[in-house]
Amino acid sequence: MAERIFGIGIIGAGRISGAHARAAGEAGSTRLVMASEVDDKRAHEFEAKWHVPVVSDYLEVLNNPEVDIVSLTLPHWLHEPIGIAAAQAGKHIFVEKPMADSIDECDRMIAAARANGVKLFTGHTEQFLAPNVKARQMIASGEVGLPVLATDCWYKAFGVAARPPWFLDRSKGGGMWLMNGAHMIDRLTYLMGDRVVSVKAMVQTRFHAIQADDTALAYLEFANGTGATIAHTGYKDHAGAGVDQPGGEIVITCTEAQLKIVDRNRLFRSVPGDRGGAWEEVVVDRVDTTTAELRALVSNIVNNEPETVSVEQARHIVDVMTACEMSSQTGREVRIND
Numbered sequence: 001m002a003e004r005i006f007g008i009g010i011i012g013a014g015r016i017s018g019a020h021a022r023a024a025g026e027a028g029s030t031r032l033v034m035a036s037e038v039d040d041k042r043a044h045e046f047e048a049k050w051h052v053p054v055v056s057d058y059l060e061v062l063n064n065p066e067v068d069i070v071s072l073t074l075p076h077w078l079h080e081p082i083g084i085a086a087a088q089a090g091k092h093i094f095v096e097k098p099m100a101d102s103i104d105e106c107d108r109m110i111a112a113a114r115a116n117g118v119k120l121f122t123g124h125t126e127q128f129l130a131p132n133v134k135a136r137q138m139i140a141s142g143e144v145g146l147p148v149l150a151t152d153c154w155y156k157a158f159g160v161a162a163r164p165p166w167f168l169d170r171s172k173g174g175g176m177w178l179m180n181g182a183h184m185i186d187r188l189t190y191l192m193g194d195r196v197v198s199v200k201a202m203v204q205t206r207f208h209a210i211q212a213d214d215t216a217l218a219y220l221e222f223a224n225g226t227g228a229t230i231a232h233t234g235y236k237d238h239a240g241a242g243v244d245q246p247g248g249e250i251v252i253t254c255t256e257a258q259l260k261i262v263d264r265n266r267l268f269r270s271v272p273g274d275r276g277g278a279w280e281e282v283v284v285d286r287v288d289t290t291t292a293e294l295r296a297l298v299s300n301i302v303n304n305e306p307e308t309v310s311v312e313q314a315r316h317i318v319d320v321m322t323a324c325e326m327s328s329q330t331g332r333e334v335r336i337n338d
């Protein structure tokens, strides 16, 4: 029997949309059918590059019978309404992270997906990055002992002039915390293999006159009693204000060794050295994460199995992010009971 080819429709032809278009061409059993974009210039650029029609009304994507899966590469505040519309149209959903801006929105999206029998796959890239996958294997196998604590630091320029208006407004899902905190919470929960039960955090606006955060410091306590810290900034854009890291640096201290992941592409482990220890690189292959995510989603559909990135995990990340914001507002520890 011929292999089924899944038609992909992309809604939102902005910064990350090219990764989804490329994945549609490379995943093997998918093809890009069309896209939707409200900005004329971006629509024309996408059409010229990817050679598919780009319409302004996303309902045309949802009504196209050739589209089986929609990639929602949209501002965060549109994930929920367009995600629910996609579920009601019977389309499987590949939504960029975070699933939504609040757990109430996540719950409504999950309910719509379940009611309509479609997959709801959140693009939590960190779970597909080769250094993270290898580090997780090393921890899960016991090779480096049990995780004790982790630190995750990611400093970069905010790039305020190049940011779209929604990104400067928390009510639209803007700010560095929802954009990058989502990655940091995802990779820490993935690497530690555990859920967060409590947070104490500051999520603040220190560098810019905007209605969204640019600075975060958080302490996460995991269910098994281990902990992790997150430090993240989108510092000012001027020479010398800071040093940009493409993906930050995570150190996981386990009972038998330390692991370090740098800029999302290099993994190191501690080995014996002159003064106690030294870093040795663990070589890993590069992976096109969006293609890997799309392949996983297709496999989930074909095999009628739960999403590889579970809706519970994607919702948990939103729960932790918003708990950190609440902790910052109240000055108190916030417990998570999801």
Ligand SMILES: NC(=O)c1ccc[n+]([C@@H]2O[C@H](COP(=O)([O-])OP(=O)(O)OC[C@H]3O[C@@H](n4cnc5c(N)ncnc54)[C@H](O)[C@@H]3O)[C@@H](O)[C@H]2O)c1
Pocket: 011, 012, 013, 014, 015, 016, 017, 036, 037, 038, 039, 042, 056, 057, 058, 072, 073, 074, 075, 076, 078, 096, 097, 098, 123, 125, 164, 178, 179
């Ligand atoms: N996985 C990663 O590493 C990664 C990296 C960047 C962004 N992202 C995620 O991708 C998503 C999009 O981020 P971005 O940086 O590409 O944003 P963006 O603002 O560059 O792109 C969003 C696009 O959606 C369009 N849009 C808005 N309303 C629309 C509508 N009703 N119909 C059709 N198009 C509409 C906008 O005009 C814009 O072009 C976010 O969830 C973000 O967190 C993920």
